[in-house]
Amino acid sequence: MNLAQIKALAAGRVARLRRPTRRGVVKAVAAVPVLFLLYVLVLIPFTPGIRDIRKAKLDQPAQVLTADGKELAVFKWANRDWVKLADISPNVTTALIATEDHRFYQHFGLDWRRMGSAALRTFSGDRQGGSTITQQLARNLYPDEIGRAPTLTRKLKEAITALKIEALYTKDEILETYLNTVPFLYNAYGIEMAARTYFDKSADRLDVLESATLIGMLKGNSYYNPVINPERALQRRNTVLAQMVKYQKLDPAKYESLKKRPLRVDFERQTEPPGPAPHFAQQLRKWLITWADRNDYNIYTDGLVVRTTIDSRLQVLANQAVARQGNRLQAIANAAWAPRSGWAANRDLVQAFVRETPEYRSARESGLTPEAAMKQLLADNAFMQALRQSKTRIQAGFMALDPRNGEIKAWVGSRDFSQDAFDHVQQAQRQPGSTFKPFVYGAAFQQGASPDDTFIDRPVEIPMTGGEVWRPADDGPPSGRAMSLRDGLVYSKNTITAQLMQSVGPAKVAKLARAMGVRQSRLDLVPSLALGTSPVTLKEMVSAYGTIANQGAYLEPMMVTRIEDRKGEVLETFRPASPEQALPVATVQTLLDVMRGVVDRGTGVSIRTRFGIRADVAGKTGTTQDNADGWFILMHPQLVAGAWVGFNDSRVTLRSDYWGQGAHSALPMVGDFFQRTLRSRVIDPSIRFAEQKETGMLDAMAATIRGWFQRLFGPAPKPEAPPAPRRAERPLPPPEPAPDAGVAASPAPPDVPAVQAGAQEHGLADAASGAAPAAASASASAPGIPAGDAGATAQDASRAPANASSTAP
Known part of the structure; x- marks a missing residue:
């Protein structure tokens, strides 16, 4: 068909449309319902299949249980x-x-x-x-x-x-x-x-x-x-x-x-009870959704039963310990940040808080100048009270795990889930302060250093790239005397740790920290890393200390042991991952022995004196610059527990050189928890960390000669049971302090003056009078550099990361 024919045909069609016949009109009208019916028939396969409209009635949400069978959470979609x-x-x-x-x-x-x-x-x-x-x-x-x-x-x-x-x-x-x-x-x-x-x-x-x-x-x-x-x-x-x-x-x-009667509404939100471990359940829900998608299940409808590693008894004790100490610290924070004292004295900081609020942005968008918007909000008493309460609310994180298998036994993400759902165990990244020091000493011991090796307690200046100089310092002036590595960690001496860091190198310390469990957070390879300037999570730190307690073998923390369907049939069982040896056993035992001294006579001595814990435990305290973060982690052969205390905004602190220290903020949570755990026999107080018997050179030579002589002239030896691990003698803990005297400072080692032995986190300057230690002036403090346990200062603020602010998203 050529172009002329096509044009003629088209012209004919147009003419018919202009002058339709009766038959054509009837056909057109009849075609409409036919086409509509065909369209409906085509749509039918694309409509839902009606199997059971009451399926929602039969839906069974996933039930989450503790290791001992108690209900932890129920995952409902509505x-x-x-x-x-x-x-x-x-x-x-x-x-x-x-x-x-x-x-x-x-x-x-x-x-x-x-x-x-x-x-x-x-x-x-x-x-x-x-x-x-x-x-x-x-x-x-x-x-x-x-x-x-x-x-x-x-x-x-x-x-x-x-x-x-x-x-x-x-x-x-x-x-x-x-x-x-x-x-x-x-x-x-x-x-x-x-x-x-x-x-x-x-x-x-x-x-x-x-x-x-x-x-x-x-x-x-x-x-x-x-x-x-x-x-x-x-x-x-x-x-x-x-x-x-x-x-x-x-x-x-x-x-x-x-119709004349009022509404009379009696409104109350029907919130589901958060359960004993809501932050743990929140993290578990994310993991379970991924597992269910991979295995073609629905966590809201298929009746899954998830058996977790949480121990209901330990979770209750953890909740109670965080609540008790959190309430005590909140009273101190309320006094420190009272409207007419601490809050009014920090006018610049308060105005910075105001400028960060949605209310301030709304005021500016309405056309007010910055000055007018600020004046309006500062005059709003209800707004300012809510802002002060939000900013000065003490927060905490707590976690405990079994180092033998990596099972998480207790998890407290904040003081109150309904007020703060942000998880300070897994989500919050904060500077760990001196709780990071064991990685430095572990790396040194791995390279052959001995706890008896010494450094001179002297001022330290470490040049940085760009012309910066880092000057870490302690609570008191350097003594100029030799101090062993053992005492350097026990009393948390920043000058000793900094010198040790120079010897080991940041790269090796970071590598060891990664191997031991700090695997998600970024670690900056700078000298100040030794004092915990790189923000990490509490979960990572407790996991890393679990590696120490597990003879140097890292185990990934576990949340779930098995998943069942609604009939009780096991769908999948989860076992601990293969251990990864991060440190040689001999090195770990040396590190453990040194860290025992922290609780026997160092910055964590109140574990013995205040809480009366006599079990074989070791741990470390931690405090960051301006007391923004307080940490404490304690290890037992069967349980490792750690706590962090601070505020969501790291610019807010307890404004106390005593209460802001990890030894007085975080340690009581862990001490309370361990004390009650040991009393209830959830863990065995008599269990000790395994120890290898050390043999001298002469002992080894004698054993070799004895074996050679016996093989030549004696009868075949009978197999003997391996010798039991040697139980090292521990010094008796100091007596309980008088009720009004507080915790007495432990005696200084012979070569360390008392002012240095009593590290900043340790205790009181005057135990007899019960006076709190005075705040030591920093020689060159810079924000973002942790004070450690002895008041570290720094001048490489441009190199060291600032305090991480863990505000909820």
Whole structure:
């Protein structure tokens, strides 16, 4: 066909359209419903398959259990309690049918009369909805398959699904499912949760007014919210009552009386109880979702049973220890940051806080100048009080694990999950201070250094790239005397640790820290790393100390031991990962022996004196610059526990050189926890760290000669049992201090003056009088460099990372 023929054909078609025949008009009109029917038939395979619209009733959320079988959490996708239709007040169903679908019992899913009326009103400019209860249920149950866009395709899918539902289920089943799945704001799903949320009663006790109020919300939950929009909710409630009168479900005289009554809402959010370990459960939920997706399960519906490593007894003790010490420290923080003292004295910092708030940004966006916006907010007493309470709220993190298998036994992410859901165990990265020093000493011992090796306690200046000089310092001036590495760690001497870091090198220290468990956080390869300037998580630090307690073998922390289905069949079992030897056993035993001295006579001595712990334990305290972070980690052969204490904003501190130290902020949490754990015999007080018997050169030569002589002239030896590990003698702990004297400082070693032996975190300057130690002036302090346990200062602030601020996202 050439171009001329195509043009002629087209011209003929156009002429027919301009002058249609009667037969052509009939064909065109008949084609419309045919094409529509074909389109509907094409859509049917793309609509939801109706197997069980009450599937939500059968859904079983994952149940999380502790190692000893106690419930830890239940993972629900929505806050809902399914109730039978018979257990729902008849007032609710009457109000629902009268308002949303008064011909509900006469149609089969579609109300053609209502749809036609709604279409006419919509065409006239008054948009009206024509959906039946069944159509609404289809839309609510299958939002992804049907969608919510106002298109013809969506309405057709909705109608087809409604017809399927009506064909397979009774009207009562449809009503029950609808009332149990419809949302009511505030994470309340279904009529039962709505009744509890807005009226503090069950669904079967709702009266006519309460039922009308809740049914009225269905037209627009937020718009008719009785909590924030009571006037609209009242008008909508009366509209529902009028519909009940219209369809003869309510007496007109009674309506006149009822419509004058107030709402009388008794609102209370129906929050699920957080459980004993909410932060642990939060982290577990993320892991479990990944596992379930990989294995084709749904954590909200498939009834999984997850058995975790948490010990319910230890979790309770951890919660109690954090709560007790947190409350004590909060009282100190409240006094330190009182409105007319500490808060008023830090005007520049307070104004910085104000400038970071959404309220300040809103004030600026409204057209106010910075000065006017600041003045307005500073004068707002309610705003300033809320800001002060938020910024000066003490926070803490606590974690305990079994070093023998890596199982996490207790996890406390904050003082109160409802106030701060941010997890200070796994999410928060804070400078560890002197709790990082064992990595420096471990690396040195691994290279052949001895605890008896000495450095001169002298001023240290370490040149940095760019011309900077780092000058770490301690609480008191250097003594100029020799100090052993043992005492350097026991008394947390920064000058000794800095010199040791020069000898070992930051790269080797960081490599060892990584091997032992600090595997996610970035470690800056600078000399100040020795004093814990690189922010890390509490989970990493407790894991690394677990490596020390496990004879140098790293085990990845475990959260779950096995997962079962709803029938109790095991789906997967989890076992500890293969251990990775991070340090030789002999090196670890040397490090452990030195760290015993921290609690026997050093900065952690109150573990012995205050808490009376006599078990074989070792640990380390830690404090950062300006006392922004307090740390303490304690090791036992069967349990390692650590705590961090501070504020979400590291610019806020306890403003006390005594209470801000890890020995007085974090240590009491761990001490309280261990004391009660040992008393309850959850762990064995008599167990000691395994020790290798050390033999001298002469002993080794004698053993060799003896073996050679016996092989030549003696009878064949009988196999003997291996010798038991030697139990090293420990010095008796000092006596308990007098009630008014506080914790007495431990005696200094012979070559260390008392002012140096009493490290900053250690204790009191004057035990007899009970006076707290005075704050030592720093020689050259710079923000972001941790003070360590003896008041470290630095001048390489440009090199060392600043204190990490762990505010919730």
